[in-house]
Amino acid sequence: MRRGLCVLGLVFLLALAGCSAFDLGGDDELAEPESNRPDPATDTLGWEDGYWWNDSVAVDGSDGLTQAEVAVVKARMMARLEHLRGYEFERDVSVRVISRETYREQRSGGGGDGQAPAWREQYWEALFIVGEDTGVEAAFDRLYGSTVIGYYSNDKIVLVSDDPNDLRVSRATLAHELEHALQDQHLGLGYSASTRDGRLAAQSVVEGDANYVEARYEDSCESGEWDCVTVAERSGGGRSAEYNVGLSVASFLPYGEGPMFVSALRERGGWDAVDAAFTDHPQSTAQVIHPAKYPDEAPAAVSIPDRASGGWSRLETEDGTDRVETVGEASIYTMFWYAKVVPREHLTSRNDSVSKYTYRHPFSTGWAGDRLVFYEDGDNQAYVWQSTWESRAEATEFRQAYTDVLAANDATARGDGVYVIDSGAFEDAFRVVQRGNTVLVVNAPSVDALDAVHPVSAGANASVGTERRPARSPTA
Structure with missing residues (x-):
């Protein structure tokens, strides 16, 4: 190979x-x-x-x-x-x-x-x-x-x-x-x-x-x-x-x-x-990782309303439309793998002569669609990332694994789904909110700026990172 x-x-x-x-x-x-x-x-x-x-x-x-x-x-x-x-x-x-x-x-x-x-x-x-x-x-x-x-x-x-x-x-x-x-x-x-x-x-x-x-x-x-x-x-x-x-x-x-x-x-x-x-x-x-999804299971459309205020605005393309991206299952898996939330050896764990590589893992499986939008305020940057999952349980699994990524990058929890990385290459504030099968991540340079980028109203159906899974075996 x-x-x-x-x-x-x-x-x-x-x-x-x-x-x-x-x-x-x-x-x-x-x-x-x-x-x-x-x-x-x-x-x-x-x-x-x-x-x-x-x-x-x-x-x-x-x-x-x-x-x-x-x-x-x-x-x-x-x-x-x-x-x-x-x-x-x-x-x-x-x-x-x-x-x-x-x-x-x-x-x-x-x-x-x-x-x-x-x-x-x-x-x-x-x-x-x-x-x-x-x-x-x-x-x-x-x-x-x-x-x-x-x-x-x-x-x-x-x-x-x-x-x-x-x-x-x-x-x-x-x-x-x-x-x-x-x-x-x-x-x-x-x-x-x-x-x-x-x-x-x-x-x-x-x-x-x-x-x-x-x-x-x-x-x-x-x-x-x-x-x-x-x-x-x-x-x-x-x-x-x-x-x-x-x-x-x-x-x-x-x-x-x-x-x-x-x-x-x-x-x-x-x-x-x-x-x-x-x-x-x-x-x-997702269709590549799970061939049974091809060609009928197309990604779900995900929209994020623009609620920015206080000088924040969305980045646009040359034709004046919002600059948006889709992260997708493979890159979500990579995020977990790189942070060692998924063990490093998992990537090459497939036993097949065609390919030993697999991007299929419970933390990223169940992805149905996502959208990532970008914001700026002068020299400051921010983003909002919303993903939807095939079930509430899979959304919860993703959210919990995502907070493990934050922890792996030395984030501290401030309550209400807010996390802060105080220093380093990923120094920023984050808010993580789950509603049913949807998970919303808001990023900004500071906690005070989170609401200016994208305010989130708390609801009875919102989970904000307080649930924890049973302890997993150590990762490589």
């Missing part, structure tokens, strides 16, 4: 090109084993550039690969993907390698002032993942600069290597990126979603299909069904461990749960069901 992130250029709008790159082309050719099947008269499914999907190759990957060997491995791999997926490659796909240093330089050199919009900073602060001491853009630069291992865009695959002159091309990574090329040529990689949760859900089809096919490819190699080239890994490496693992888990949902979603679709209706999801994308990460 791959240990880094694949980035689709069409999704993240990365356009990396330029110096310090090594093109895997060249005129050298490798002798093909005589035992292989003859080439067809015309290009056909399961054959590419001189190799059938079940042909042998004269390649030894124990000491890396030559350019000619990479070309042969790629040709047979493309034929095998055609055999697995049932689509013909209509165009060739180039492969090139750049150094991790070059990737980092080009990612951080894209222009702009390196500052995220205020609402985006507030989004990650609301999840207790990126605080006021670290900018979101800088945190994402460190994450992707340390973990991205390749990307595909416009018939080109770029692999990121700690040493671009040492061609230890990962079989799994190359299969994954070539599957993106096949998707691009037949199914399309585009999608439209107005919220981060919606984008993660749609991306889960694209990455889920690529990871699912990658896993099946690896299973066929490891079981001995196919004769495969194994390239010995390089010792050491230049990836830094100094990145925000909360951002990593929040971004990894399409790679972790996506393949299980695709597996469920394929079991339900074969490859036709998977292909249909490229057009009819899931609308929420």
Whole structure:
């Protein structure tokens, strides 16, 4: 299983090109084993550039690969993907390698002032993942600069290597990126979603299909069904461990749960069901985590009336509408995981050859919908987050786990559902109120500002954090 992130250029709008790159082309050719099947008269499914999907190759990957060997491995791999997926490659796909240093330089050199919009900073602060001491853009630069291992865009695959002159091309990574090329040529990689949760859900089809096919490819190699080239890994490496693992888990949902979603679709209706999801994308990460919810259980609409006063106003988009976000089940899970309210080992507790990752946990299961709105008063920022759940019991479970997140960040309870973090990256005041199956969180710089951002009238049906669950076992 791959240990880094694949980035689709069409999704993240990365356009990396330029110096310090090594093109895997060249005129050298490798002798093909005589035992292989003859080439067809015309290009056909399961054959590419001189190799059938079940042909042998004269390649030894124990000491890396030559350019000619990479070309042969790629040709047979493309034929095998055609055999697995049932689509013909209509165009060739180039492969090139750049150094991790070059990737980092080009990612951080894209222009702009390196500052995220205020609402985006507030989004990650609301999840207790990126605080006021670290900018979101800088945190994402460190994450992707340390973990991205390749990307595909416009018939080109770029692999990121700690040493671009040492061609230890990962079989799994190359299969994954070539599957993106096949998707691009037949199914399309585009999608439209107005919220981060919606984008993660749609991306889960694209990455889920690529990871699912990658896993099946690896299973066929490891079981001995196919004769495969194994390239010995390089010792050491230049990836830094100094990145925000909360951002990593929040971004990894399409790679972790996506393949299980695709597996469920394929079991339900074969490859036709998977292909249909490229057009009819899931609308929420809840549908990805719980495939039985797709496609019928759409997220509930959640509205938050604007009650701000005293100089506070909502942030707006360029067209004058309220700037809103949906957090969604996957990011809620990540919030609990990052705060260690969910044990760290839970994330990789799934026992399945397709994916060991699971974002399914009682504290976040039962999500029906949410809305996050952002406020400002001069240089001061605030937000209101309302979520709705499938039952009162699940709302209570979420609320109690959320107050555990507050406690994990050194919040003190002031009564009436009010909590205060006195110092640190998440220094702020919070009010947490539950009414039935709805939980409201109001955030402001001070307790006095809570009512100015969003006053909450107490009601007989309101719970304000006084109930506690039985003590849980210690978390990792």
